[in-house]
Amino acid sequence: xxxxxxxxxxxxxxxxxxxxxxxxxxxxxxxxxxxxxxxxxxxxxxxxxxxxxxxxxxxxxxxxxxxxxxxxxxxxxxxxxxxxxxxxxxxxxxxxxxxxxxxxxxxxxxxxxxxxxxxxxxxxxxxxxxxxxxxxxxxxxxxxxxxxxxxxxxxxxxxxxxxxxxxxxxxxxxxxxxxxxxxxxxxxxxxxxxxxxxxxxxxxxxxxxxxxxxxxxxxxxxxxxxxxxxxxxxxxxxxxxxxxxxxxx
Amino acid sequence: xxxxxxxxxxxxxxxxxxxxxxxxxxxxxxxxxxxxxxxxxxxxxxxxxxxxxxxxxxxxxxxxxxxxxxxxxxxxxxxxxxxxxxxxxxxxxxxxxxxxxxxxxxxxxxxxxxxxxxxxxxxxxxxxxxxxxxxxxxxxxxxxxxxxxxxxxxxxxxxxxxxxxxxxxxxxxxxxxxxxxxxxxxxxxxxxxxxxxxxxxxxxxxxxxxxxxxxxxxxxxxxxxxxxxxxxxxxxxxxxxxxxxxxxxxxxxxxxxxxxxxxxxxxxxxxxxxxxxxxxxxxxxxxxxxxxxxxxxxxxxxxx
Numbered sequence: 279x280x281x282x283x284x285x286x287x288x289x290x291x292x293x294x295x296x297x298x299x300x301x302x303x304x305x306x307x308x309x310x311x312x313x314x315x316x317x318x319x320x321x322x323x324x325x326x327x328x329x330x331x332x333x334x335x336x337x338x339x340x341x342x343x344x345x346x347x348x349x350x351x352x353x354x355x356x357x358x359x360x361x362x363x364x365x366x367x368x369x370x371x372x373x374x375x376x377x378x379x380x381x382x383x384x385x386x387x388x389x390x391x392x393x394x395x396x397x398x399x400x401x402x403x404x405x406x407x408x409x410x411x412x413x414x415x416x417x418x419x420x421x422x423x424x425x426x427x428x429x430x431x432x433x434x435x436x437x438x439x440x441x442x443x444x445x446x447x448x449x450x451x452x453x454x455x456x457x458x459x460x461x462x463x464x465x466x467x468x469x470x471x472x473x474x475x476x477x478x479x480x481x482x483x484x485x486x487x488x489x490x491x492x493x494x495x496x497x498x499x500x501x502x503x504x505x506x507x508x509x510x511x512x513x514x515x516x517x518x519x520x521x522x523x524x525x526x527x
Numbered sequence: 528x529x530x531x532x533x534x535x536x537x538x539x540x541x542x543x544x545x546x547x548x549x550x551x552x553x554x555x556x557x558x559x560x561x562x563x564x565x566x567x568x569x570x571x572x573x574x575x576x577x578x579x580x581x582x583x584x585x586x587x588x589x590x591x592x593x594x595x596x597x598x599x600x601x602x603x604x605x606x607x608x609x610x611x612x613x614x615x616x617x618x619x620x621x622x623x624x625x626x627x628x629x630x631x632x633x634x635x636x637x638x639x640x641x642x643x644x645x646x647x648x649x650x651x652x653x654x655x656x657x658x659x660x661x662x663x664x665x666x667x668x669x670x671x672x673x674x675x676x677x678x679x680x681x682x683x684x685x686x687x688x689x690x691x692x693x694x695x696x697x698x699x700x701x702x703x704x705x706x707x708x709x710x711x712x713x714x715x716x717x718x719x720x721x722x723x724x725x726x727x728x729x730x731x732x733x734x735x736x737x738x739x740x741x742x743x744x745x746x747x748x749x750x751x752x753x754x755x756x757x758x759x760x761x762x763x764x765x766x767x768x769x770x771x772x773x774x775x776x777x778x779x780x781x782x783x784x785x786x787x788x789x790x791x792x793x794x795x796x797x798x799x800x801x802x803x804x805x806x807x808x809x810x811x812x813x814x815x816x817x818x819x820x821x822x823x824x825x826x827x828x829x830x831x
Contacts, residue, residue, distance in 0.1 A: 309531055310531065311530055311531055311768070312528075312529065312530065312531070313529075313531040313538060314529040314531070314538055315538070349825055350825070351823055351824070351825055352823065352824050352825075353822055353823050354819055354822045354823075354824070355822075356818070359816065360639075360815040360816060361814075361815055361816070361817075361818065361819055362639050363639065363824070417823065420821075420822075420823030421823075421825065423821075423823075424821065424823065424824075424825055425825075454529065454531065454537070454538030455536060455537040455538060455574075456536070457536055458536070485533060488533075489531065489533040490533075492533045492534070492767055492768065493533045493534065496533075496534055496759070496763050496765070496767075497763055500759050500760040500761075500763060501756070501759070501760055503759055503765070503767070504755060504756040504758075504759030504760055504765060505756070506767070507586045507755060507759060507765050507767050507770060508586065508589060508752055508755055508756070510590075510767065510770070510771060510774075511586055511587070511589040511590035511593065511752075511755075511770065511774055512589065512590070512593050514590045514594070514771070514774050514775065514778050515589070515590040515591065515592070515593030515594035515595075515597070515774075515778050515781075516593065516594070516597060517778070518594045518778030518779055518781070518782055519593075519594045519597035519598055519778070519782060520597075522598075522779075522782040523601070
């Protein structure tokens with residue numbers, strides 16, 4: 279029994295012989311009033327105890343995903359001469375931000391089975407079970423198309439630079455319209471399309487200072503916040519009126 | 528200069544917002560409209576989420592209307608008594624409107640309803656005003672003296688009161704009903720309702736144009752203030768940073784607009800408002816009629 283286990287361990291060992299070690303230029307992004315997007319530098323190395331294996335090229339995939347939220351996708355159709363929303367599909371969970379960077383063409387870096395297991399590609403990262411409507415894929419495609427246009431979804435093949443089959447680096451641009459939350463960065467090490475190792479780390483995206491204060495106030499003390507907004511409005515209206523009277527007379 | 532909005536969660540150019548606020552503020556001061564029917568679509572266009580745009584716009588209208596009303600108060604062109612009657616109706620109407628809105632949301636298609644009511648109301652009001660003011664201008668050119676106001680249904684109803692500022696002696700029922708109707712529409716369409724209120728006061732109540740603007744602004748302050756609080760407490764969608772940027776531009780614009788407005792002839796003012804209303808109406812109608820470039824749209828989860 280022990281011998282069998284040892285044998286199994288020995289057989290399993292080569293799969294983890296290469297490990298990924300990675301770091302980010304920043305683990306924390308503060309959304310301040312002047313926040314205008316951010317760029318994260320991702321770098322890492324492949325750790326191995328044996329010489330570099332020769333079976334198939336080594337590839338690295340880096341993904342960064344924001345918090346997931348349900349999304350309703352609606353489709354317009356012409357009815358009685360005007361365009362109205364007809365069909366709607368509820369997508370259970372779609373990341374608010376998702377970037378994938380690879381070191382090569384998609385078909386070479388990862389197999390479909392591995393993609394399915396780890397949910398690496400953009401369509402797989404969106405959870406949409408039981409869409410109900412026929413042609414539900416069209417809705418998911420539309421979701422990806424719209425978010426790609428907004429830079430929320432990014433697929434950048436060949437953007438990870440691997441040198442000497444050991445060191446790798448890339449950068450991920452986060453857009454200005456960022457949602458608060460824990461962003462998960464994943465690093466996949468693949469060879470022959472099989473995932474050898476996976477490393478995960480969290481980027482903390484938080485509002486700070488005035489942004490934080492207003493957001494908390496709006497959700498915890500909505501009445502106070504509403505009255506404050508009104509007070510500011512009235513004060514500004516009066517202030518402008520008074521200032522103009524002063525200038526004119 | 529880019530600025531990140533805490534509630535809307537988008538980054539936008541601060542000067543763009545100041546400019547938009549200023550432009551809409553000028554129109555607001557000139558015509559006594561809150562400007563919501565112009566600003567809300569503009570905010571959608573620059574990428575503010577619709578729920579935030581509608582709620583924040585209400586807050587901004589409070590500021591520009593308040594600024595405008597002070598200027599009008601100094602000129603004694605606000606009929607406070609009439610304004611109060613309209614306001615009472617308006618608040619009742621707004622409460623009713625919210626109920627109708629929720630009921631229609633249950634049926635779906637509230638989006639379409641809002642757009643259609645914009646097109647229909649803006650179209651009717653715009654064309655009526657346009658034709659009427661064109662006729663008035665032609666008459667003024669011809670040199671015929673302005674017609675005396677006719678005694679219609681407005682004068683035949685009970686509960687007659689004297690509205691001194693407006694120079695009217697009419698029943699309180701018509702203004703109250705107008706208030707209710709405008710309140711309902713305001714709640715459904717997410718605007719102050721000035722663009723409906725102003726023509727209603729001119730053509731249905733026969734109030735002088737100069738008084739109409741100030742009175743409409745006076746009433747709008749309270750209705751939009753009420754709406755702001757409602758949005759802030761139920762949907763958490765009032766973005767105070769966005770509101771501040773819009774209203775800095777807005778209050779200055781409103782002051783300038785009020786001064787332009789008092790120097791212009793009433794007919795000119797009305798024809799300009801009519802053209803503007805028709806332009807917005809046409810734009811919205813085109814959206815409904817032409818095939819959109821993107822047939823799909825995204826919405827938050829949870830509501831169909």
